[in-house]
Amino acid sequence: MSDLGALEGVVLVGAGNMGGAMLSGWVSGGVKPQNITVIDPNPSDRIKGLLDSRGIRHAVTPPDNMKAKILILAVKPQVMYAVLETLHPVIDEETLVISVAAGKTLSYFEERLGALPMVRTIPNTPSMIGRGVIGAFANERVGAEDRTKADILLSAVGHVEWVGDEADIDAVTAVAGSGPAYVFYLVECMAEAARKLGLDEDLAMRLARETVIGAGALLDHSGEEAGVLRKNVTSPGGTTAAALSHLMAEDGLQPVFDAALKAARDRSRELSG
Numbered sequence: 283m284s285d286l287g288a289l290e291g292v293v294l295v296g297a298g299n300m301g302g303a304m305l306s307g308w309v310s311g312g313v314k315p316q317n318i319t320v321i322d323p324n325p326s327d328r329i330k331g332l333l334d335s336r337g338i339r340h341a342v343t344p345p346d347n348m349k350a351k352i353l354i355l356a357v358k359p360q361v362m363y364a365v366l367e368t369l370h371p372v373i374d375e376e377t378l379v380i381s382v383a384a385g386k387t388l389s390y391f392e393e394r395l396g397a398l399p400m401v402r403t404i405p406n407t408p409s410m411i412g413r414g415v416i417g418a419f420a421n422e423r424v425g426a427e428d429r430t431k432a433d434i435l436l437s438a439v440g441h442v443e444w445v446g447d448e449a450d451i452d453a454v455t456a457v458a459g460s461g462p463a464y465v466f467y468l469v470e471c472m473a474e475a476a477r478k479l480g481l482d483e484d485l486a487m488r489l490a491r492e493t494v495i496g497a498g499a500l501l502d503h504s505g506e507e508a509g510v511l512r513k514n515v516t517s518p519g520g521t522t523a524a525a526l527s528h529l530m531a532e533d534g535l536q537p538v539f540d541a542a543l544k545a546a547r548d549r550s551r552e553l554s555g
């Protein structure tokens with residue numbers, strides 16, 4: 283068992299922003315269409331197009347004529363309870379359950395689905411282009427083979443970090459699961475600040491967007507630490523130093539990020555029940 287093409291009986295429940303992003307990654311990574319089923323009452327046109335073009339089985343509700351070998355739960359935490367109630371026809375004692383839901387703990391799933399091998403993960407939306415970051419924690423029923431299967435599925439959409447303490451998943455959610463939104467908001471803030479300096483709105487957005495894309499690519503390709511790359515931009519007494527004197531002040535970005543990530547971590551904990 284070493285690749286996506288060898289995985290059978292994969293069932294994805296919920297093909298929205300996150301489930302759909304992962305599905306795209308699996309399809310490009312070579313999952314066999316006959317080995318995957320998508321359960322979603324109302325998939326988007328993009329997902330419908332993907333399912334139709336690849337001949338992937340789609341069901342509106344869990345079919346009663348199949349058992350999932352790997353069941354991926356990707357519905358909103360708020361509807362998880364109702365969805366789990368419907369899933370008993372597609373699981374048996376060997377089904378490997380993989381949740382991507384923020385907050386929901388393995389004990390929450392064990393109470394409702396029984397004592398199954400389970401993996402709690404938190405991915406992020408760059409999974410859609412194979413550049414996700416995924417935190418994962420497995421319960422004690424996950425043996426070596428199931429762990430390999432989960433790792434194959436998750437690695438197909440990005441960089442996987444297995445953690446040894448389930449509680450860490452809440453913090454992983456705060457930094458990586460929600461993280462892309464912070465970066466996109468940074469682009470919006472930089473564009474708005476540039477507009478206020480008098481630049482045309484579209485030009486301001488293009489400059490902010492391309493700068494963040496370029497900086498991310500440099501971080502990736504150079505292999506340098508972020509702090510080193512920051513210093514490379516910062517000429518003593520220059521323009522960057524003037525800007526960073528605000529961003530790195532005692533009341534600058536660090537306390538804002540401290541509070542923001544703590545709020546996300548705490549919200550993840552609240553969603554557990």
Ligand SMILES: NC(=O)C1=CN([C@@H]2O[C@H](COP(=O)(O)OP(=O)(O)OC[C@H]3O[C@@H](n4cnc5c(N)ncnc54)[C@H](OP(=O)(O)O)[C@@H]3O)[C@@H](O)[C@H]2O)C=CC1
Nearest residue numbers: 296297298299300321322324356357358359382383384405
């Ligand atoms: N978005 C993100 O960046 C991340 C999300 N997550 C987690 O992923 C999960 C999904 O979030 P997200 O993709 O953003 O949400 P979405 O609402 O985009 O996707 C959920 C999908 O599930 C569908 N759905 C609703 N009811 C059922 C059902 N009974 N059976 C099957 N499918 C159903 C929804 O359909 P409909 O729209 O018609 O209700 C929708 O297509 C959440 O638990 C979230 O915490 C984790 C990490 C990152």
Ligand SMILES: O=C(O)[C@@H]1CCC=N1
Nearest residue numbers: 383384455459460461
């Ligand atoms: O906002 C959320 O709750 C989900 C989980 C992480 C990213 N999106």
